[in-house]
Amino acid sequence: MTRQKSEAWEWIKALAIAVILAAVIRYFLFAPIVVDGLSMMPNLHDQNRMIVNKLSYSIGEPKRFDIVVFHAPEQKDYIKRVIGLPGDHVEYKNDILYINGEPVEEPYLEGAKMEIVDAPLTFDFELEELRGQKAVPEGHLFVMGDNRRFSKDSRSIGFIAMEEVIGKTSIVYWPISDFQYIK
Template sequence: MTKQKSETWEWLKALMIAVLLAALIRYFLFAPIVVDGLSMMPTLHDQDRMIVNKIGYTLGEPKRFDIIVFHAPENKDYIKRVIGLPGDKIEYKNDTLYINGKAYKEPYLDEYKKKVIDGPLTEPFTLKEIIGEERVPEGHLFVMGDNRRFSKDSRHIGVIPMEKVLGKTSIVYWPVEDIRIVK
């Protein structure tokens, strides 16, 4: 009888440790997220399932063009691309991104730009027109969805405070036929 109790207790301890480890990993290191909507098309598709790396930005800073997950003002989590870093001056003209006066290529938009026949993919704007400041404030990011015509992003909700950023995401793990690393 005591041998059976001992074995049961060992199994219970192993199960409790596994559950605790899973909770710690999910809360502090990595978490799943589901893409909800078309704002990141063609890079990400509605209902793609991804892994959010929560520790990346505790060790380093976001980089331009990272795909991040953040808490949006509507109590939802959004997935967008980092366009402007703190101190950057952002402008869009003639369907070209300018950061600090330098034109940047956005290869992830090439597919969409070829299909657009009724004007630019991204309407022209300056950061000053959107947030009333020339540069992205310290501790904030300017983000945009890849589906520029149908994305609610920093052009609508303003710059994103770093403390609202959950982490970086780049791995699509579901559906199985679409497993990939996105850039």
């Protein structure tokens, strides 16, 4: 009888440790997220499932073109691409991104730009005319969706405070046919 109790107690302890480990991993290290909408097309599709690395910006800084997940003003989490870092002046002219006056290539948009014939993928703008500031403020990011014509991003919702960034995402794990590492 005591052997059965001892074995049951060991199973309970193992199960409790597994649940605690899963909770720590889920809430502090990695979390799943579902792409909701078409704002990141053609690189991410509606209902893609991704892994968010919550630790990435605890030990490092965001880089230009990282795909980040953040808490948006609408009490929703958004997935967008980092375009402007703190101190950057961002401008689009003739469908070309300029950071601090220098043209910057966006290879992840090449396919989308080829498909559009009636107008540019990204309409012209300067950061100052959109947000009233010449540069991205310290502690903030300027983000945009890859589907520039149909993305609610920093052009409309403003700069994203680093405190609102949940983490970086780059792995699509579902559906299996879309499994990929996104750069």
